[in-house]
Structure formats: structure tokens, C-alpha cells
Amino acid sequence: MEAKEVFDELKTILVTRLKFDPRQAVDLTLETTMPKGVDGSIGLDSLDFIELAIAIEERFGIVMDEAGDLAPHFASFDTLSRYIASRTAGA
């Protein structure tokens, strides 16, 4: 799957699973950051990240190992889309 397609899926997940306002999802760009407290971010907290990780694993059929540091991948939509695209490419 291409990073662009992954990005679209992530926007859908944000609305259906994390209950974001659909209008908010439209305004997202690849550069939008994720974690709460980071400049210009959509403000995800730790529970949001758990829900997001579950949704990603179930939607894309990948397993994200917590033994590794996942934080860099969850920095922005760009990093996350690339990460998921690279993981699904190998599948």
C-alpha cells in the first residue's frame, strides 16, 4: 500500500475510531503532528495512541512490537504513513 493511501485510511480511523470531527480530518496534512503538547498537533494522548495502534493493527494486519521504540513513527502523519506502508510492503 502507498503512503498516500495509508494516510487516507488513517484519516478514516481518526473519525470512526477516535471520534474526531470529520471536518477536522479534512484539514489534516502529512505534516500534521500527533502527540499532545507538540506544536500544531491533533493532540493525541496515551489512550488515543492505544486505540490508534489497535485500529492500525486490525486494519493493516501488521503487528507493532512494543519492545522497539514506536514514538518516532507516531510523530506525524507522514512518519506513521511511511512506517505502515513499509510494513505492509513486506507482507
Next chain:
Amino acid sequence: MKSVAVTGLGVVSPFGTGVKAFWEGISSGSCAIRPITLIDTEGFRCRIAAEVPAGIAGSGRRSRADRMALAAAREALDDAGIARAERADAALIVGAVGGGMLETEAWYWQRTRAGAAPMPRALTSCFPSSHADVVGSALGLGGPRETIVTACSSGAGSLALAADLVADGVVPLAIAGGVDALTRICFMGFNALKLLDPVPCRPFDRERRGMSLGEGAAFVVLEDPQRAKSRRARIYGELAGYGMTGDAFHVTAPHPEGEGMARAMRAALEQGGVAPAAVGYVNAHGTATLQNDRIEARAMRAVFGEGRVLVSSTKSMIGHTMAAAGALEAVATVLTLLNELVPPTARLENLDPEIGFDCVPHAAREVAFEHAISNSFGFGGQNVTLLFRRAA
């Protein structure tokens, strides 16, 4: 209580995911009780249980029990053909005990024994109420939501409460069931109580030495019969009544005369307006502990008369699935009536003379009945009997 229609079934059992695998397993008298792989059993007297095989759907970030509940509930809703829009008013009632304890235990052991600081994520799903949260949110169930915790009768109690909500017109439909995953605390606790047989359990056998543990999940869709008919839903059968009683006797032991059990069975029959003679089959609690089987038989005798009904124990094949048992056995009872086939009690070689009922040894038997009951008795004397009627 007015009867309610059973229009959807969903199961995750030690025979795998799906109602089909479950029915094939129990109707063929297969045994899913094997050496435990999920937890370390080194040094324990009993080292077997009926585990759900690998391949449960859903992210590994969810607890094992949440995944089983989700898969079973999804199957039941799909089976009943309940579309997303109809789910907005549907009630969700879940019988649960262990919650996400399996993962919580692993987290705690890692933290205290390995000295590591594992991710606290496991703790978000540790409560028994987690299943209702996960299932309700994922499947869009917007009506009343309850978790029933009455030990081994939790799964049956959830169906009873859901039936009331539907029969009283509070909701047009409800999804109800039970779930439990194998946990260390349950395995070690029952080992310590010396209630586990080192070999697969033998309900009603005079050589029985205790129960086998199991795990799984089952859900049913309960619906107003008129609503079910008007949308031309497939009706598996009817939940025609239930009885719920408390022994108020002892923390683990049932009342020696089975007084509370008998009252639960009588209450279910009375509520459904069904005479004891109209019941052909009892899906027994049948745990294979020395006490339960003898006392349950005594209670059945008091209600139905000596040897008047066929009796079998699903636990002889899938073990005691704790909070899931009442729901899994409710599905078994509905399918027994529908398919006119009574699943057997596996490995029953020498019937305990104190039992005094035909317990359908080894092989399933073809018999048609109008009514059957399913018994579930929890620790502390928390008794639930569900009465089912064959689909008209």
C-alpha cells in the same frame, strides 16, 4: 416474562472460532481438553485445560478475552442480520469474571520478577467491564450496557437480564453472552482448592475427580418475537423463562440438598408456564466435582422426578469456561432443540449410581423435544436456569 426469540448465535470455543466448529465438536463428543500452553503449569497437580486454539481475530493489543468476546459478538450480530443502524438501540449484556487478568498477570510478573518496566497498556483492559466497552464501541451498540459478575453463572445471568429488557419492551433487541479467558489466578486457585482433575474431567462418572478449566465466549441475539417475524429473521428458538436464586449457604459449596438449584429450575418453568413433564433435556452445570454433580442430580430429581429427563454436560468436552459457560451452554441447548440431537457426556464410563439419570454417554442421541433447560451454578450458590423452547 414473555418469550423472546433467539435470532443470532456467535461462539469462540476450544473447538475454534464459530458456531459451526462448536456444534461439530460437542455433537461428535470430541474432547478439547489438552496440556496448557498459555501459562506455566510446572509443579501443578493438574496441567490441562481446554484452550481456544490460535487464530482469534483482532489486534494482540486487545486482551485475549476482549478478542474472543468481539469475535463471538460480531458473529452473532452478523448471523442475525442486524445492520449498523439497528444497533443504536440494542442492549449489550456481558457475563464476565476474569476480564483482562491474563495480560494483567503477565504485566505484574514481568514487573516484579523480571525487574522490567513493561508498558502499562495491559491494565486498561483488566476489568470485567472492559468486554462490554470494547464490544459495544467496536460494533456500535448504543443501548443499555451491563456486566454481570456472578462467578460461573455470569453468562447465563446475562441472557436472563437481556431477555427481561426485550420482553418488557425496554429495547427491541439485545445481544447477551459471556466470556472468560484462562488465567493464572483461576488455574492456580482451583488447583489449590483441589477441584481440578489431572486428567480430562468426567462429569457424572463415579471415578470423577474434579473439573477441567476451559475458556471461550458466546453471544446470542435476543429479539421481540413479533419484530423477528416481521423482518423474517431466522428464529433458532425461544428463551421462554429463567430462574435465578441464591443459596445463602457457603462461599464455595452448594447447599447439600440442592435447594437453591431446584428453586432456580422451578422458577424458570413457572415463568415459562411449562410443566416439568414438558421438558426433555437438561444441559447440566455438570462440572464433574464430587459435590456439584451429586447435588445437581438431587435437585433435578426433586424437580423432574427420578430419571425423567436426559442430562448431559458440555463441560466434558470444553471444560468449565467460567463466565462463558452459561452462554456457551445456552447456545448448545438451543442447537440441541433445533437439530433434535442431544450432545453426549464424553468419557462417561461408569455412571455414579447417585446420579440416577441417563447422561447420554459417549455419543449424541437423536431426540426431539419441545423444551430444554440449561443450568449454571456459580460459587456462593448463585444459581441460574434458562428455559428454551424449540422454534415453532
